[in-house]
Amino acid sequence: MRRQVVAPPPGWLAPLRTRIPAPRRSSEQTSLAVVAPRSRRRIVLSGLSLTGAGFAALFYCLSFTPSLLPRAWFLQGVVAGITAAMGYALGATAGALVRRFRGPFRSRTTLIAWGLLAVAVPVLVAVFLWLGTRWQRDLRVRLGMPPAPEYDVARTVGISLLTFGMLLLIARLLRLATYGCAWLFRRIAPDPAAYCAGTLVVAVLAYGAFDGLLVANLFAMADRSAAVENSGTGNGVTVPSSALRSGGPQSLVPWDTLGRQGRAFVAGVPTGEELSKFAGRPAAEPIRVYAGLTSADTLQERAALVVREMERTGAFDRAVVAVVTPTGTGWVDNRVTRSLEYMYAGDSALVSMQYSYLPSFFAFMGNRSEVVDAADALIGAVRARWAQLPPGDRPRLLLFGESLGTYGMEKTFGTPEGLVDGADGALLLGPTFANPTHRLLTERRAPGSPIWDPTYPGLPVEFADDAAELRGLSGPRPKVVYLQNATDPVVWWSWDLLWQKPTWLTGKRAPDVTPDMHWYPGITFWQITCDLVFSNKVPTGHGHSYKSATVDGWAAIAPPPGWTFADSVRLRALLDG
Known part of the structure; x- marks a missing residue:
């Protein structure tokens, strides 16, 4: 006889389920379960962030706004790519914070x-490409440079996209x-702590790789390259045939020790x-030491x-x-x-001393004290010997520095x-942002005088953003002259450009600064930083190019007897020719 199987009523196990606890998963199982889907996330190949894009x-558009100097197409491309990456990082971070506190956006809103x-x-x-x-x-045109080819725009876009990518x-x-x-x-710590620890480890390793590999190798490569360059001859x-120059006959300084720039x-x-x-008269043979x-x-x-060497050549007997x-490499503008x-018809003695063979940027960022120690040693030694001469028999003692050299002075x-x-x-040309005296004089300038052409009462100090301004000075002659082109990024670059609008972009601007230039946080800093790269590749009187403008500086400080404005114009034309 077959037994009839009766099915239990629905829900008969519910009481048992309430009394029998579910098996507990170990912390390791839980951690792996949480991490597994996250570890499969496509991070490298994931799409762009909406806010980041x-x-x-x-x-990217703001990067095409003008700065102090025109930019070459590849430099503009790098600037645009870096600036776009900065914007993406800022936008992606802001979007992540919004989603963290308000939840994800609706799909329809995102689309x-x-x-x-x-x-x-x-x-x-x-x-903005057209405007740029x-x-x-x-x-x-403002700087007197030829126009760039129109197809540079396409190359700029290509470089910018590559840089951003x-x-x-x-x-x-x-x-x-x-x-x-x-x-x-996460195997040993909660999720938040694990992620913080991971971020810290990667940040430390990334900084170490950047500083220890990239930066250190960059300085090492620059050092090796500069050392090879310094050992060569242009x-x-x-070799001079005159005994009035170092490295020549009877010189106390051997020719092969002068370095490339010294030679x-x-x-x-x-x-x-x-x-x-x-x-227009017989000239003396100049002395250079x-x-x-x-x-x-x-x-x-x-x-x-x-x-x-100055005593041997009779330098202290000159007018x-x-x-x-000099600058970092030991270079002095000819x-x-x-x-x-030319101004003194050869009745002059010029002396200088090398303190580095690195370019000024690396010398400035690496060890700024070298130029200070060198300037102090040379100026101090020359002044001490000069002061021993009778006051009526002393030559005019002049000091000159350009760029990093002004900092040392x-x-x-x-x-x-x-x-x-x-x-x-x-005479100081193109002082750097770190110059303490220049900064102090600028901050304490007379009320109403612009920062790019300040007036400092009480001292015989003169500033000029255009060397020709020095020809019309009235009153006592200045003893210190600063030439600082209004478009010289060496003068106007500073760290606070990152977060603060500079004074030279407020109020009345210098004639060379385009009215289309505006300050944007972070962006203007990168633009001026990139202007530094080609600041010497512009015509005289713009950027970091002073050259023949030195004539007006010397004429304002210590002109020879009978020197006229016409002589300054004639000499500048000769040097620029």
Whole structure:
């Protein structure tokens, strides 16, 4: 007989379920369950952030706004790519914070926003590309430069997209590494702590790689390259045949110790015929004295060697002695030296000393004290020997510095009063943002005078953003002259450009600064930073190019007897020719 199976009523197990606890999962199982889906996230190949893309497009467009100097197409591309990456990082971070506290956007809202971006961004980019081309053309006209080819726009866009893509890839690889580290730390710590630890580890490793590999190798490569460059000799530079120059016959400084820039310095003297033709009378043979890095073991020994070389050549018997603090490589602009020699018909002695063979940027960022110690040693040694002469028999003692050299000069004297009393005259071209005396004089300028052409009452100090302004000075002659072109990024660059609008962009602007330039947080900083790269590749009187403008500076401080404005114009034309 078959037994009938009766099915239990529905829900008969419910009471048991309430009494029997579910098996507990271990913390390791829970952690792995949480991490598993996250570890499968497509970080590197994921789509763009909506807010990040919007900010990137905005920053990309703003990167085409003008700055102080025209930019080459590849430089503009790099600027645009970096600026867009900055905008993307800012927008993506803002979007993540909004989603964190308000939850994700609705799908329909996201689609509409992407649609608006797809329509607006191409139009906006096209407009700013057109405006940027016009702004760059106007800048080039303002500075007397030829227009750039129209096809540069396409190359700029290509470089900018490549730069943005590389930076985005690097950021996502770092983010992927962060998730990997967090996955390991979740085995022993809660999720928030694990992610913080992963972020910290990746940040430390990334900084170490950047500083220890990229920056260190960059400085090492620059050092090796500069060392090789310093050991060479420029084209057309030969050993002097005159005993009045270092490296020549009877010189206490061997030719092979002068370095590349020192050899160019002592060999670039104008001939007696050239000097006589300009002066209209017989000219003397100029004296040039230089000590290179290997001319003596220490700065003090090199400075003492320079003084002995000055005594050997009879430098203290000349009408004028100029102590030149060179740039990082030991370079001295030949137009600077020649201008003084032409003005005094060769009755001059120019002395200088090398303290580094690195370019000024690396010397400034690496060890700024080198230029200070060198300027203090050389100026101090020359002034001490000069002061021993009878007051009536002393030559005019002039000081000169350009770029990083001005920093060394200012730090040597410490105060504006010390700089004024330090010599018969001091000419400083393109002072850096770190110059303490320049900053103090600018901050304490007379009310109403602009920062780009300040007036400082009480001291014989003169500023000029245009060298020609120095020809019309009235009253006592200045003892210190600063030439600072209004478009010189070396003068106007500073860290606070990142977050603060500069004074030189408020109120009345210098004539060379385009009215189309505006300040944007972060963006203007990068633009001025990139202007530094080609600040010397512009015509005289703009950017960091001073050259023949030195003539007006010397004429304002210490003109020879009978010197006229017409002579300054004639000499500038000769040097620029």
